[in-house]
Structure formats: C-alpha cells, structure tokens
Amino acid sequence: MAEGSSNNANVDTSRSERAVWLMKCPPVVSRSLSSSSASDSLRPVAKVIVSLDPLLANDDDDSPPQFTMELAGTESGNAPKCYSMDMSQDFIPMAVFSESSQGRTAVEGKILNKFDMKPHNENIQNYGKLCRERTSKYMTKSRQIQVIDNDNGSHMRPMPGMVIASAVSDKKKMPTKGSDMKRTRRDRGEMEEILFKLFERQPNWTLRQLIQETDQPEQFLKDLLKDLCVYNNKGTNQGTYELKPEYKRSGEESTPK
Known part of the structure; x- marks a missing residue:
C-alpha cells in the first residue's frame, strides 16, 4: 500500500504511528460530549486530570498515574460530572481507521492506552439516582388508544367451524421453548x-x-x-x-x- 497515496484503492498510512487513546464511556457521557461539541465548538467539553504521587519514583510501574475526567456540562441534573478513567495497556494492539466521503480509507493512528470510565466515588449517589430514573422510564409502558372504524365487532368474532381449525393450526406453529427459539437482542x-x-x-x-x-x-x-x-x-x-x-x-x- 502506498503511503499518502490519493488512490482510493490504497490506504493512507501517513499517520499510522500517531498515538491515540481509546476510551470506553457510558452513554450519558457520550451524549454529553456530543451535545456540548455541537452547540459550541470553541468551548472545552471536558478536562482530564492526571494525578501523580511525587514521593514515588517516576519509573515505578506499580504506581501508574491516575486519570480523572470532569465534564463541562451534562444532560441531566443527576448525571455525574466526574469520572474515573482506569487505564489498561494490556490489550491486543489496535489501530484507528477512517473513511472520507469520497470513500478513501486512512489509518489515523495506533492505540497507545485504553481507558474504561466509571463514575467517580463522590458521584456514586447521583449515578444511582440516574440509573433508577432511566429504569423507571424504560419499564413504564406507553398506552395508546386506537379508534376502530368497524365498531359492530363482527370482525372480532370467529365464524362457526373456524375455532377448532384455528386452534389446531396455532398449536402446530407454536415454537418450542429453548435453543430452537431465536431471541431478539434489545438495545x-x-x-x-x-x-x-x-x-x-x-x-x-x-x-x-x-x-x-x-x-x-x-x-x-x-x-x-x-x-x-x-x-x-x-x-x-x-x-x-x-x-x-x-x-x-x-x-x-x-x-x-
């Protein structure tokens, strides 16, 4: 593959050695970052704080730096603003690819550090409230009222001789519980x-x-x-x-x- 080539059939690898961070974040953080960046591109959407222990040697691998992210804004009153970022360097080497509107593929960099985010200890109480609010929202069923044009109910009653045949047909079509039934993944x-x-x-x-x-x-x-x-x-x-x-x-x- 030619480096920096403009041919759509090749991959641009000019930035393949650039160090990139991979961050796995909760949906509430992703929505907050997206909404903040879309509303004002000049304002910072978050800041990352790196904590080091000055009493330990710089080459002490047993005490890596601690990373914390503070969001500039959140979408909900109970959404935590402060998150701990657990850094992991023990993962399969990965690279970041992009594709332009013209269909050109490029390597944007290689993953140097991987972070898993979780609410900071001081925000656990607010995060618990947020989880319960979302649970109640998803568990509440929305009911709808539909007007039926044919209100005499004749289309809802089975005709004579159809009850037994329908029951037998439904019984044959009923799938068996267990591995034979395909389950649909929810969001x-x-x-x-x-x-x-x-x-x-x-x-x-x-x-x-x-x-x-x-x-x-x-x-x-x-x-x-x-x-x-x-x-x-x-x-x-x-x-x-x-x-x-x-x-x-x-x-x-x-x-x-």
Whole structure:
C-alpha cells in the first residue's frame, strides 16, 4: 500500500504511528460530549486530570498515574460530572481507521492506552439516582388508544367451524421453548436499565434465571453481566451474579455523612 497515496484503492498510512487513546464511556457521557461539541465548538467539553504521587519514583510501574475526567456540562441534573478513567495497556494492539466521503480509507493512528470510565466515588449517589430514573422510564409502558372504524365487532368474532381449525393450526406453529427459539437482542442501554431493575427486586440471580426474565441471547447477556456484575464462585450465593459495588444503591453500601 502506498503511503499518502490519493488512490482510493490504497490506504493512507501517513499517520499510522500517531498515538491515540481509546476510551470506553457510558452513554450519558457520550451524549454529553456530543451535545456540548455541537452547540459550541470553541468551548472545552471536558478536562482530564492526571494525578501523580511525587514521593514515588517516576519509573515505578506499580504506581501508574491516575486519570480523572470532569465534564463541562451534562444532560441531566443527576448525571455525574466526574469520572474515573482506569487505564489498561494490556490489550491486543489496535489501530484507528477512517473513511472520507469520497470513500478513501486512512489509518489515523495506533492505540497507545485504553481507558474504561466509571463514575467517580463522590458521584456514586447521583449515578444511582440516574440509573433508577432511566429504569423507571424504560419499564413504564406507553398506552395508546386506537379508534376502530368497524365498531359492530363482527370482525372480532370467529365464524362457526373456524375455532377448532384455528386452534389446531396455532398449536402446530407454536415454537418450542429453548435453543430452537431465536431471541431478539434489545438495545444495550435498554437492557442495562432492565437488569438494574431486576437486581433491585433481588440481589442475586443465576444466568438461567436472567435469560428467562429478559428473553435475551445467552452470549449477549453474558457480555452485559461481565461489565455490570461480579460472579460468585463460592459461598452461600455460589453460581449467581450480583451488581458491582459502584452500581448498587448508595444507601445499601454506605451511611450518610
């Protein structure tokens, strides 16, 4: 591949050695950054604070710098403004690609550091309120009223001789429960709210129970649980999942100061 070539068939690699940070952030942070940058391109949307311990040697690998992000603005009153950024350098090497409107592909850089964001300890209480608000919003069903033109109800009543045939036909078409039935994946954000609601009902769930409650594909559910929960390998709750401490209700984990 020719470096810096203008041919659409080649990949522009002139910026392939540029260091890039990869940041995995919650949806509320992504929406806040997008709305802030769209409203005013000259205002900073967030700032990153790097904390170093001056008493430790600069080459001490056991004490890496601590990263914290503070948002300039948020979309909700309960949305946290401060987030911890857990840095990880132990990952498969990756690169960032882009594609222009003309269809030209370019390498924008290689991933140097990977960050996973989570609400800062001082914002756990507000984040818990935000999660409960979103859960209530997703769990509330919107009802609609539809006017039926044919109000005599004749189209709603089965004709004589059709009841048995219809019942037999439906019985044959009914899919069997289990692996034969294809489950449709919900939106990730919606599933997170449903899981938070379920863990408010009871603190511990097995994977099989959660699949029955949510009717979601097993692997998709495992990926969500890996981010939100811890798995109990032993003890009285062996074989069950429970929420990570930062996602639990603040009232259950700490007493008011």
